[in-house]
Amino acid sequence: PAGFSTAALLLTAASGGGIVAYADSSRPEDASGPPRQDTPRKKKVVVLGTGWGGTSFLKNLDCSLYDVKVISPRNYFAFTPLLPSVTCGTVEARSIVEPIRKMFEKKKKDVSYYEAECFKIDATKKAVHCRCAVGTNLDGNGDFKVDYDYLVVALGATVNTFNTPGVMEHCYFLKEVEDAQKIRKSVLDCFEKASLPNISEEEKRKILHFVVIGGGPTGVEFTAELHDFLVEDLVKIYPAIQEFVKITIIQSGEHILNTFDDRIASFAETKFQRDGIEVNTGFRVIKVADDLITVKSKSSGGEILVPYGMAVWSAGIGTRPVITDFMNQVGQAKRRVLATNEWLRVRECDGVYAIGDCASISQRKIMDDISTIFKVADKDNSGTLTLKEISDILEDICIRYPQVELYMKSMHMLGIADLIGSAVGDSHKESMVVDIEEFKKALSHVDSQVKTVPATAQVAAQQGYYLADCFNKMDHCKEHPEGPLRLSGSGGDHHNFRPFRYKHLGQFAPLGGEQAAAELPGDWVSMGHSTQWLWYSVYASKQVSWRTRVLVVSDWARRFVFGRDSSRI
Ligand code: FAD
Numbered sequence: 001p002a003g004f005s006t007a008a009l010l011l012t013a014a015s016g017g018g019i020v021a022y023a024d025s026s027r028p029e030d031a032s033g034p035p036r037q038d039t040p041r042k043k044k045v046v047v048l049g050t051g052w053g054g055t056s057f058l059k060n061l062d063c064s065l066y067d068v069k070v071i072s073p074r075n076y077f078a079f080t081p082l083l084p085s086v087t088c089g090t091v092e093a094r095s096i097v098e099p100i101r102k103m104f105e106k107k108k109k110d111v112s113y114y115e116a117e118c119f120k121i122d123a124t125k126k127a128v129h130c131r132c133a134v135g136t137n138l139d140g141n142g143d144f145k146v147d148y149d150y151l152v153v154a155l156g157a158t159v160n161t162f163n164t165p166g167v168m169e170h171c172y173f174l175k176e177v178e179d180a181q182k183i184r185k186s187v188l189d190c191f192e193k194a195s196l197p198n199i200s201e202e203e204k205r206k207i208l209h210f211v212v213i214g215g216g217p218t219g220v221e222f223t224a225e226l227h228d229f230l231v232e233d234l235v236k237i238y239p240a241i242q243e244f245v246k247i248t249i250i251q252s253g254e255h256i257l258n259t260f261d262d263r264i265a266s267f268a269e270t271k272f273q274r275d276g277i278e279v280n281t282g283f284r285v286i287k288v289a290d291d292l293i294t295v296k297s298k299s300s301g302g303e304i305l306v307p308y309g310m311a312v313w314s315a316g317i318g319t320r321p322v323i324t325d326f327m328n329q330v331g332q333a334k335r336r337v338l339a340t341n342e343w344l345r346v347r348e349c350d351g352v353y354a355i356g357d358c359a360s361i362s363q364r365k366i367m368d369d370i371s372t373i374f375k376v377a378d379k380d381n382s383g384t385l386t387l388k389e390i391s392d393i394l395e396d397i398c399i400r401y402p403q404v405e406l407y408m409k410s411m412h413m414l415g416i417a418d419l420i421g422s423a424v425g426d427s428h429k430e431s432m433v434v435d436i437e438e439f440k441k442a443l444s445h446v447d448s449q450v451k452t453v454p455a456t457a458q459v460a461a462q463q464g465y466y467l468a469d470c471f472n473k474m475d476h477c478k479e480h481p482e483g484p485l486r487l488s489g490s491g492g493d494h495h496n497f498r499p500f501r502y503k504h505l506g507q508f509a510p511l512g513g514e515q516a517a518a519e520l521p522g523d524w525v526s527m528g529h530s531t532q533w534l535w536y537s538v539y540a541s542k543q544v545s546w547r548t549r550v551l552v553v554s555d556w557a558r559r560f561v562f563g564r565d566s567s568r569i
Pocket of ligand 1: 053
């Protein structure tokens with residue numbers, strides 16, 4: 001009949017003329033036809049960000065269940081672990097990115113994408129305010145508002161300069177694809193500049209001094225790439241100036257790669273020293289000027305001026321302004337990242353979830369909950385529990401908080417009775433009576449043992465996957481909850497979902513010269529040439545599409561055969 005939308009007609013046909021489901025809310029009011037039996041409106045899910053967290057969520061979400069809108073200023077996903085390789089042309093920028101619309105080709109009817117930046121999250125009105133990232137709309141105003149029922153905040157982090165003067169103006173960063181491209185040009189600029197006539201030797205040394213500030217995985221990986229680029233390619237094409245080249249890492253901690261196993265940190269330091277890379281640990285950069293970096297020794301307090309040609313700042317990550325603003329609204333001011341519960345929901349905020357670098361599971365909440373668990377277990381308010389009850393509580397805590405699981409396991413190994421020592425009042429194992437306060441004292445160092453999950457792609461991707469899984473089975477789990485018992489406000493009912501559990505799959509640090517170090521599950525540490533081949537295979541397999549996989553592998557092969565391209569385009 002005239003006036004019916006195409007979607008409604010298709011659905012009528014598909015339903016065999018029986019029950020008619022109007023997924024399309026644009027059905028005209030005056031439409032005639034079979035009696036209308038509306039399906040409930042699909043809930044609106046808005047996803048902010050197309051990085052590791054956002055895309056992992058979208059890839060795994062059954063988008064036909066929701067009305068999904070994705071908002072991000074980047075219309076592509078970037079494989080960040082290979083960004084350092086882009087800085088020197090080992091792989092090309094386009095080889096590590098995948099267009100968002102292509103990733104959701106099969107789901108395109110169910111997903112809308114807006115190339116825009118969210119500048120305000122209004123949790124009370126359940127809306128996000130956005131600004132178009134590509135020019136303005138017809139009114140000359142690029143702002144618009146998108147309503148949501150569920151919001152997934154996956155906005156990542158920004159660079160953190162710790163307000164160090166001059167960093168923003170004079171340093172390069174390595175966070176986005178554009179940053180890596182800028183670095184590549186700048187390195188080549190330095191070589192061309194130093195090759196010009198009438199440049200003194202002192203000037204050449206300054207121009208060809210590359211300083212990397214921050215000795216974490218990103219800084220170390222970039223240093224290794226830069227060193228390879230210099231010794232494998234640039235020295236051949238700029239032989240006259242090779243003696244003036246120098247690379248320095250400045251690290252405020254005692255060691256570089258201090259989040260890795262000590263053996264890896266010392267292997268990396270020894271290798272870099274052998275390669276002629278200067279590793280300055282225990283120094284903090286306090287100012288960056290046009291051609292001088294001021295560093296301060298943490299031990300002596302003395303200041304040193306370091307002339308440089310190019311500096312890359314990779315000393316930490318900070319909070320995006322939109323997240324800071326949102327945290328102020330929801331009573332989380334002064335935090336660095338959004339606090340969520342173990343189901344990744346922003347605390348005290350209905351329908352808002354946060355994943356990846358912009359979020360972390362609140363530790364204070366864990367300690368509060370542990371106290372509540374004890375209170376709930378002590379039904380008769382006697383202030384004591386049996387060892388059996390304590391053991392059950394520990395198990396419950398481990399299910400709720402995977403972060404404390406390892407610590408708890410080691411406590412079990414030590415023997416709970418030993419741990420609680422004087423608190424034990426009975427010598428019969430299971431029925432031993434334990435003073436709760438004493439036991440809590442014994443647990444007091446759980447606080448310092450609870451490790452925050454690191455800000456890595458691995459965590460963001462696992463959180464995205466977990467959250468999509470919860471969204472997919474939302475209806476099923478309402479009927480058949482699978483989570484642990486609720487701690488408060490319940491007559492013994494369960495949480496709908498199991499809490500998020502992070503599974504650490506290990507981490508790599510490529511160190512240049514076809515060598516890498518790896519920390520793998522089960523405390524297994526591996527270093528050297530064979531680990532580099534493991535790195536190649538893992539990173540090839542982790543690519544998000546066959547297109548990028550083929551491009552990345554062919555870039556590696558091209559580099560082996562022809563070397564890196566040193567054209568400054
Ligand atoms: P991101 O991936 O940063 O995504 C954030 C998204 O939000 C982006 O799409 C961005 O465009 C979008 N966005 C930003 N602002 C707005 C806004 N206002 N409105 C809407 N959208 C917005 N991790 C590992 O596990 N292994 C590694 O080897 C590794 N190597 C790395 C190397 C480098 C050089 C870097 C920079 C990081 C590396 N990481 C690695 C860390 C990893 O990239 C991050 O932990 C991961 O990207 C976090 O994912 P995310 O989804 O939280 O944020």
